[in-house]
Amino acid sequence: MRVAVGFAAAIFVILLAASASLETVLFAQAFPYLLGLAAIAVAALLTIALRQGVHLWRQVRMGRFGSRLRAKLTGILLMMALFPTLVLYGVTVFFVVRAIDAWFDVRVERALDAAGQLARHAIDTQVARLLAEAQWLQSEWVANAHSIQGATLEQWRQKMGLDGLLILTGKGVVQGFAGEDPQWVQQEAGTPAEWQLAKLQETSHRVVETEESSWVRVVVWIPQTIEQESAFMVLLRRVPTSIRTAIDEVTEARSEYAQITHGREALQRLYLVILSVAVVTAWIAAAMIALQISRRFITPLLALEEGTRALAEGRYLPVADRISSQDELGWVVRSFDRMSEQLAKAQAEQARAHAEVEAARAYLETVLAHLTTAVLVFDETHHLVLANAAAKALLGDESTTPLNANDAWRGNPALRDRLQAVMAVASGPVTFEWVDEDKGKTFVVHVAPLTEATSGWVVVIDDVTDVVLAQRLAAWGEIARRLAHEIKNPLTPIRLAAERLRYKLAEKLPEKERQLLERATTTVIDQVEAMTEMVNAFRDYAKMPNAKKTRVDLAELIRSLLVFYEEGGIPVECVVEGEGPWAIEGDPRQLRQVLHNLLQNAQDALEGIADPRIVVRLVRQNDRIELSVQDNGIGFPEGYQQKAFEPYYTTKRKGTGLGLAVVKKIVDDHHAAIVLTTPVDGKGAEVRLTFAAADREEGDDGKSSDRR
Template identity: 45%
Template sequence: PDLPSSAQLRQARQSRSVSTVDSHPDGRLVIRVVVPIPTRSILSEPQLLQLTQPVPDTFSRHAEAVQEAYRDYQQLTLGRDGLKRIYSLTLTLTLLLALLTAMAVAFVLARRLAAPLLILAEGTQAVAQGDYRPRQALPARDELGVLTQSFNQMVRQLEDARAAADRNRAAVEAARAYLESVLANLSTGVLAFAGNGTLRAANRGAMDILADDLAGFEEIALADWVHHEVFRDALLEGFATHESDWHEQIEIPSPDSTPLTLLVHGSRLPESTGGGLVVVFDDITRLVDAQRTAAWAEVARRLAHEIKNPLTPIQLSAERLALKLADQLDDNGKAMLERATRTIVNQVEAMKNLVNAFRDYARLPAPELVALDLAALMREVLHLYESAAVRIRLQVGEDLPKVLGDASQIRQIIHNMLQNAQDAVLGKDDAEITLLARADGDRVLLVCRDNGPGFPAEILARAFEPYFTTKS
């Protein structure tokens, strides 16, 4: 008989019995039972009993069918796990592929749907940076396409508006620059005040007339000015007593204490333009002096005419009396008549000379301009003052050019200046008079300088009025 395998023997010793169904080489099934046989001695070898019994053919066929089915089941069991893994892997790959496909489709759709929004976003950023070029128009007719077209239309309108604003700003800047240039080159002073009275603008003419750069005047109201009090009070009074425009002629002191005559024009700006005040003023001191001189000339002309009319009859009458009465008087009477007649004639001549002086002031004769050597003319005049009590020094610049002038009038001017200088230093121990001439650009400057008391500041404005003098 077939011996059991070592594994069956080991199992029989351990579990007391082993029952198996084995296949015989001839194809039959054999039931094998192996049990241990107890022994009386511990030292004796363990013994096993094996029983083999062939299985009937009917049972064999059924057992083989069962075993075959069991093997098929085992194979199916093993294949099921693989199929499950294959199915799981396939399903996972399918799901991943579907997910990727969905994401790709969603990305494409999102790009197509978001393209107009991206264009609008880029356009918005470009507009914020000042780029008003239209964006790419979409051919779509949906809401986003219409929105993009509307955005491009808005951008074009903004570009047109900006271009118009730039043109207007350039025009305004040009007008402002032109106005500032005009104001800067005006000799007339212009001051602009805000509604609260603070200074907003002042041109160069105003600073020159007031002899002040007006720094810091922008922070204080007109009523709080601590300088130019006369000018300030005149402006405040003018705006307080007039509702709109007003004109006034005022006199203010200059830095050298000589009065300045100003013609001031004040005006209120309309409230629609922000309100405020504008003051325009001009220094008319020279004009007033010229008017005063013209008035004196007219007075002199009329006075000369009125005085000269009776002088000639008086002179003729005196001469006629002398002629008629000379033969009727004795020698003493004749001598007295001649003296009286000569006195009348001389005084009439003096009066005529005075009248002629008035006439010459009213109508100065035209000068005869010739090329003069001013230095030689000055030396010629100084020869007449060699015996004067005060020594007169002559200073003539080098290369003094010749001048065009009337010799007699210039000679009279030098005489007048020297005589005034002598009167000014009369009685001074350290009296000094200097007559100098020097080139001054394209002119020649003639100066008579002395160390006398000078002119008081308050009379400088009247120094050149006819017959004005401080002499007693």
């Protein structure tokens, strides 16, 4: 808006100055004001242009996108406007100066003088003719004064071609007149001065000019005679319109020429100033137009830059609606907008697919994390890239970070070597059994290649230790049953035979032989009893009855059982943490058997230990009840935990090796868990049993102690 107002003001001042130059007087008066107005208008336009230029320069200094291109385009447009304007300005100045000089040629002045003389000659001719006619009418009047009437005046007027004819008395009173316009004729009778001049010179004449027309008035003095008093005769004749127009034009031309001649140098200076102002205004206009054109030119580029920046940030920003041009740049912007929209849709689709993949991955990781089966994934170079929690436990890695290097195999290098050997030669799925001798565990390992799209290997490792153990227990149970049947049958006859031999021969043999017989038969009977106990143990293990479960209060069960150990040499402490409830679903007889077995093992482990001590602890943990038996004896031998529950495995000098096997079987029948650990202080051994509570009411935290 300000630019348009400035241009309008500058153009108005230039036009006003140009029009004022046509009037020398007006120009002389208005020139300073016009020059000031022009300077103000040009200064205003220049200020606006400079502000825009400085703004563009700052954008270039700041490195704004598109500013350098806009500056180059503006410079090119200015150069294109500068040189033609300079050439046109020089040529115009040259021709203006020559034209003004040509206006003041001597021939023009002579022509104007000749035209003026010709105009005066035409008037003089009219005056001379009218004077001659006046002389003739004077003589006619003197000769025929007695016979002159009103009709005679009209005849004379028409004959002479006069526009008016008057007869005045010597005192200026109208005696008669003739003319087409009587009112005009009477008004133009002349002035007393003209009458006096005519009286002195016999005639007087005057050319009367008005805005409407011009005419010649001649006054003739008629002296007094005997028959007639003195009088004045007034003749009126209008100047022809063509002569009047020519005279006016010549007069006006001479006046204008005189004014122009008087302001010749000022006129040249004015035209030079007008041209200079026009050129400067044109330059400023060119600069402002160039700035506007360059701004409009780079607008699509700015839109592209903004859209590209948003696209780089992962956002879709529509920019086509900002561009209205239908040229190639507009097409590029619209194409970019369509591409950005497609990319945004593709990105949204990718994000959705990625979210689905992540959800599936999280679901898979959750499933893998809760699997007891170990799952490992290797790449094509046999590098471990993924392992679930069970696999990390198998590999001996307790960290929470994913396994991503073969360093994670430090806990089980033997399995690593076996797997790498299998993957190196296998072309399809492979299944093999692997036994960890150190931990006493048995695993079934399944190795299978991944799909062609994702080359690599997946390894699934199942811990079948419990299955193998169950198979062994079943086998040992069958063996025990058969042994019990095969061994128990001859034991009774053997014992009876030994007792009969001792009874029959004891009195018949000498003392020495009798003692030998006594020792021999006693040994046989003791061994038979031992064999009988072992056979009974085999029988009990092989034919363990099903648990008859009822609601059992473990705290009461423990207290009732510890009564039998009060008189023993080793003190047993019962610690019940909390107030219960301590009820579980179980078989009281089998649970007592478990506790007796564990307490007996603890007492056996405390032989020869100074200050022996056994602690039975009962703890409630939410919906689980934990029962532990702890001693401060010699502890578990190395590798004992892995084989402790196998039948006939024992480290004691006495025993069948069925105690913990029976305990394990009873615990499994009660859906409980058993763990052999070493106490925190590292002394002795601890057996921990965990049962499911018969209810889910949590007891209050607390601690009570009962020593027996």
